[in-house]
Amino acid sequence: MTPGLIERYAGKFGAEARTRLRGWQEFVRAVPAEQRLPGNEADLLASVNSFFNRLRFVTDLAHWGVEDYWASPAEALASNGADCEDFTIAKYFTLKELGVPIQRLRLTYVKAVKLNQAHMVLAYYAQPNTMPLILDNLINEVKPASERPDLIPVYSFNDDDLLIVRPGQRDVSAGNATQIRLWRDLLDKLEKELRY
């Protein structure tokens, strides 16, 4: 995250955005080295989950004025508003930044039984065929999926899935069309943000 970006979002969303964005920077820097080591993910996941769950929940329609909008982590923080996808995305990229391998993280579409609506959470697989841990904005605790009967998984994906890797080539060409568009736009946005 560059200073230019901070200033830009500060101008767009207000002076407090600066505080929040700087706070995120601090948070990432302040993660103790032990948490990054394999085996200690539980703590890392918990702190990341808590950090982002402080954000205010607001729907895309109310916040951005469109039906479906995937905000970048910086956008979500700066604008102090996120819906379930934004939460999940923010946590995904932060964990990726902190060195967690992508194949362990899957953004998962679920049905939230209690709310009876569509929802998205981040699932962490320590091993490919083990029960994952769920990072959710509905509750603060990071629990294994077996302990979350209120979530029914539908479909999951991550960077790897949507990018077909061939030797020497990377094309975004598979997956659901809507996902691709939104994901691609998101990636473009992230790239643009790096250049500020």
Place this chain on the structure above:
Amino acid sequence: MTLFRQLFLGASLLFLLVLAGVEAIYLSNSRLYVQQQLESHSQDAATSLSLWLATIKPFEDRALIETVVNTAFERGYYQSIRVVSASGDTLAAKQLPSAQGGVPNWFAQLFPLRPPSAEAMISSGWQQLGRVLVTSHPNFAYLQLWHTGMETLGLLLLVYVLALAALRAFLATILRPLSEIERAATAIGERDFRTIALAPRARELGRVVSAMNSLSGKVRRVIEDESARAEQLQREAYRDPVTGILNRRGLEHELQNLFHADRDVYSGAFVLLELERFKEYNSTRGYQRADELLALVARIAGDASAGQAVAVARFGGASFALAAVNVDAGAAGRLADAVSCGVQAALAEQALTGEIEFHCGAAHFDGDPPPLADLLAAVDLALNRARGKAANSFELIALNELEQPGRGALAWREHIEGAIDAGKLALYTQTVLELPGRALLQGEVFTRLAEDGSTPIPAAQFMPMAARHGLMPRLDCRVLAMLIARFDAGASLAPVIAINISAQTVADAASRQCLIDTLQGRRNIAARLVFEMTEFGVIQAPAVSLEFATEVRRLGAQFAIDNFNLHRDSLRLLNQLLPHYIKLAPAYTDALAQNQDSRFIVSSLIRIAQPLEIGVIAQSVESESSIQLLQDMGFSGYQGYANGKPAPIG
């Protein structure tokens, strides 16, 4: 290459390029589309397989997995299907070689399709069971690409052909005026100054057409105006205003020129009819009645000689003359008789018998034309004799000119034939010089009979005899052959040689062919030859003369007219035959120095000949002052004793 072809080739090449471009773009886009189809196909297959495989319990049942995979694989759209467990073990794999059938290799190389692979996660609930990897077989895509490519190609070719047809029709319409213009340009180049009838719509072509028409029209008008002028001058100089027929000067002029055409004239007659007591008639009846009478007699003379080549003239105040060539004594007598009877009848009709009397005298010559003075003296004698006889009678005197004493007509014939067969012909040339500059223009060939032990006999003396006996064709052929032999032997000759051909030779198809055959294949010699015919000869047979001219030109030689006299028909001759040059009758050369009328007439002639690119050459030039006058008037060359007499060919 014609303009049509250039444009057509250029445009069709352009079309071809465009269509090739369209085909290439189409194929390229199709390839992209097909590639995307393949990729999404792979992904769809992977996704649906993953959903299907997710229902297998337990997941480690390889046999079951394989069954599912086989089912999908048998459809034949896939190159490989692989199922991998969460821990990375391959649970099932099927492969198909990536052969390509039905599509030529070069096409596959030109439009490569990457067989795409797709992955889908097999998951049940939260659990990740494994992954399925699907690679589509590109063959179907290739086939589809190939077929649509071919179809499009076929369609484009059809469009191309139709476009070419349309282009051809369009160009033909637009360029039609151009072929007309080309035709006119060629015609003008061949000195046929015609105008183009059409008005093309294209602005540039329209301007070219009007410019050409304007120029062509101007030249033609100049020629027409000059022709009219020349005719007018001639009429004034050589025609009698009262009767409209030739006057004395005109007839003498005509005769001098006729008698010079020794190849074509071998006998002739002169008839003189004189009205007695005409002066009294004039004073009694008045000049108007007198003029009417003169006109009547002129008309009768013309009627009596209708159909024959006779010149009719008013020779004096009340004398009328008729001159004919190539007629025997009998025919001459008949002519005189016809005229006399005619006049007699007319006088009776007018009830003038007794008031007007006439006498008619005729002279006939055979062979070499005599000097005009001698002929007129003979006619006078005849006239006097007629006066001694009854009124309204005629008398005929025959002049037999025998240069060589002791030779009759038959003896001449044998002598000449013998000379032709034995080749006892001596060839002489006389130089013709160019004006201005006096460079050597050509040498004219004269033929003389070689005589043992004495000087050769000049053409003027034996030609009329040869013509009379119909020997001209053989003579002309022999002379040409001898001339060519001289060429081959390396004799030093002028760069251009003029050779005279008689009308008899040209009229006879066999001898024409003989001349053509002699020249056939000798293009280098033909290019140095000019064939001259007398104007009299050409007028006798204009159609065969034109044929002859065309034939010699085809062989590379040139055609010219000798002994040119300015008749009403002469100018038409010029336009039709377009000779390389004309040689004026010798009488003109003296006349030029002596009277202005002749100068006017000849100037007109030169002005007519110039745009037609016909040279005008003077003959019998004997003095330096003549040469200067000729140069000032615009002659192209001259010939005569001023250059020297004819010399034998070395």
